Amino acid sequence: MATHAGRLNDRTGPDAGSPAVRVRDLHRSFNEAGGVLNGLDLDIPAGEFVALLGRSGSGKSTLLRALAGLDRDVAGSGTITVPSDVSVVFQDSRLLPWRRVLDNVVLGLGRKDASARGKQALAEVGLAGREHAWPHELSGGEAQRAALARSLVREPQLLLADEPFGALDALTRIKMHVLLRKLCAAHRPAVLLVTHDVDEAIVLADRVIVLDDGVVSSDLRIELPGSRSQADPAFAALRTRLLSELGVEDDHHLRVEDTQRLRVEDAVRRAS
Numbered sequence: 001m002a003t004h005a006g007r008l009n010d011r012t013g014p015d016a017g018s019p020a021v022r023v024r025d026l027h028r029s030f031n032e033a034g035g036v037l038n039g040l041d042l043d044i045p046a047g048e049f050v051a052l053l054g055r056s057g058s059g060k061s062t063l064l065r066a067l068a069g070l071d072r073d074v075a076g077s078g079t080i081t082v083p084s085d086v087s088v089v090f091q092d093s094r095l096l097p098w099r100r101v102l103d104n105v106v107l108g109l110g111r112k113d114a115s116a117r118g119k120q121a122l123a124e125v126g127l128a129g130r131e132h133a134w135p136h137e138l139s140g141g142e143a144q145r146a147a148l149a150r151s152l153v154r155e156p157q158l159l160l161a162d163e164p165f166g167a168l169d170a171l172t173r174i175k176m177h178v179l180l181r182k183l184c185a186a187h188r189p190a191v192l193l194v195t196h197d198v199d200e201a202i203v204l205a206d207r208v209i210v211l212d213d214g215v216v217s218s219d220l221r222i223e224l225p226g227s228r229s230q231a232d233p234a235f236a237a238l239r240t241r242l243l244s245e246l247g248v249e250d251d252h253h254l255r256v257e258d259t260q261r262l263r264v265e266d267a268v269r270r271a272s
Contacts, residue, residue: 014081019043020158020190021067026078028062028071028214036062037076038214046157049184049191051201054211055246060194063211064088064160067192083157083190087150089164093143095135102131105150121149124186125179141172145179152187159189163196177203198242202235203228210245218245 014020021044028037036059044050054060065071066080068088095104106118119131125145135143144164151159165173181204184191195201201208202222210218220242224234243249 014083018081020046020048020083021192022079022081023063023067024079026063026066026076026080028059028066028074028076030074035076035214037066037078040078040211040215042209042216044158044190044192046190047188049193049204049206051193051195051205051208052211053195053198053201053208053242053246058211059214060211061162064162064192064194067158068160085154085156086158086160087152087154087156087189089144089147089151089159089161091163091166093135093147095138095143095146097135099135100131101127101133101135101138101146104135105146105153107150109153117153118149121153122146124152124183125149139172140168141176144168144176148180148183152183152189155187156189159184159191161191161193163194165200166196173200180204198239198246199230201242202238203230208242210242212245218242 014022021042023040023042026037026040026042027035029035036057040059040063042063052060052063062071062074066074066076067082068086069082070088095101096107099107102115102118102122105121106114109117111117119128122128122131125148127142127145127149130138130142130146135146138146147164165176168176177200193201193204202224205222208218208220208222209216210220220238222238224232224238229235230239
C-alpha cells in the first residue's frame with residue numbers, strides 16, 4: 001500500500017516475511033478530553049485470526065477503521081503496515097438495494113472474470129442460485145453471507161470484521177461462525193474481528209486481544225481442539241478469564257439454563 005505521510009500515520013505494505021499487520025505507537029483522539037488509542041502496538045501474522053474484545057469506548061472500532069484507512073479526519077499519529085488487499089465486513093451488510101446480489105458482490109472488482117468469480121464466491125457462502133435476487137429478498141443471515149462473498153471474492157490478505165454477526169439471531173449467528181471458520185481456513189487471510197461476544201471470540205479466533213484505555217491489556221492464544229465446545233471446562237475457564245479482563249467478575253458458573261443453551265448451540269455447530 002502506498003505511504004501517506006502526515007501527522008496521522010504512515011501506511012505501508014508489509015515486507016516479505018513480515019506480519020500482515022504491524023502497528024506501532026498508534027494514537028487516536030476525537031477531542032481534547034483524551035485519547036481513544038494511546039500508543040497501541042499490534043502484530044498479526046499472515047493467516048492468523050485475531051478477535052478484539054474491549055469495553056465500550058476502549059478503541060476497538062477506532063483501531064479497525066485505522067487499519068482500513070477510514071479515519072483520515074481523526075487526530076493522531078503512529079505507524080500502520082497493512083497489505084495492499086484489505087476487505088471490510090460491517091454489522092450491516094451494506095448491500096446496494098438497487099443492485100442484484102451478484103452485482104453487489106462484484107461491484108468494483110474490475111476483472112474480466114468478475115462474474116464467474118462472484119458466482120463462485122456466492123456458492124462458497126451457500127448462496128448459489130441467488131445471484132439475481134434483490135437484497136430485500138434475502139434474510140439477515142443471507143445478506144451477511146453475501147457481504148462475506150463480496151469481501152472474499154477480492155482474495156484479501158487482510159479481512160477486517162466489525163461485529164458482523166451482532167444483528168443476527170442466535171442460531172443464525174452460530175451457523176455464520178461455522179461458515180466463517182471454513183472460509184478463513186480455505187482463503188487464509190489475516191483476520192481482525194471486533195466483537196463484544198466473548199464466546200464468539202473463543203470459538204473463532206487463534207488469538208484474543210483485549211483493549212483497555214486504548215492499549216492492549218491482554219493477548220491470549222486460544223489452544224483448544226477444533227470443535228471448541230462451550231461445555232468444555234477449558235472453554236469455560238477461558239471465558240471466565242476474559243470476562244474478568246473485561247471487568248465482569250461474576251460468571252454465574254454456567255447456570256443450568258446456560259448449560260442447556262450451550263448444548264443446543266454445540267449441536268447446531270456439529271450439524272453445520
